[in-house]
Amino acid sequence: MSTATMNNAVTAIPAADSAVAHAHFLASLQFETDCWDVSSALASGTPGFVLLDVRSAALFAQGHVPGAVSLPHGKIVESKLGGYPLDTLFVTYCAGPHCNGATRGAIRLARLGRPVKIMIGGITGWLDEGFELAVNTPEAR
Template sequence: MILEPQPATQAATPSYVAETPAAAPEAIAAYYARKLAFETDCWDVHASLASGRIDFVLLDVRSPAMFALSHVPGAQNLPHGKMTTHRMSAWPSGTLFVVYCAGPHCNGTDKAALRLATLGYRVKVMIGGMTGWADEGFDFETGSSNATA
């Protein structure tokens, strides 16, 4: 079945959707371009890892114990509290980091992103974290062999 575009109907009062007018297309484009500069998603991380086009360091910012139970393949474990100038000097200043935590209910990624940025590193948050990775049906690894903490 092919859906045909339907004209918007004009109500006497706007809907709850339209009562706050949408931004101009230019403002919308600028907003989303800016938003994507700060975050990535599980699908893009997975596709990058699978293709071998890995131009970022993937950091699991949860505890070493949680990392050992399950983590995204290829991730290194580095809790945000252990991100120090000395520890981060192992990576060149232009390194792009992608950080993740348990999921949308966890602010560990925000704390890690803030810490990395204040140390002068580029960083993106992998939205969804472990919860998002599971929702996509992607596999996890176990063990602490990749742990840096």
């Protein structure tokens, strides 16, 4: 390896073996999805998941992904999920990559034994992809 390569932060640590990389990236999709896939699934009319906006009700009212349900991450408890079958997949999102609310919500759902993924990018990613936000009051739960 040349000195230039050794000093390069990208190449200084070799890439994983292809089989290890494949397993890693495949496993990551068990935990996350992206804005395009969520949009496409919602547009199908039968997405197969419940999209949870885990930000505050006030932020939800200012703008949210169309079809999302408002349930702030700190309020995710079993009694709020009673209307959903135990095998319901939830997809959480928050403000964006600078926010860990989606992760906090996912942790709470996982602790309750619920299947969960995070929509990476959150509101920031949604807008970056050119999708519109809905503006209205949060759905009562």
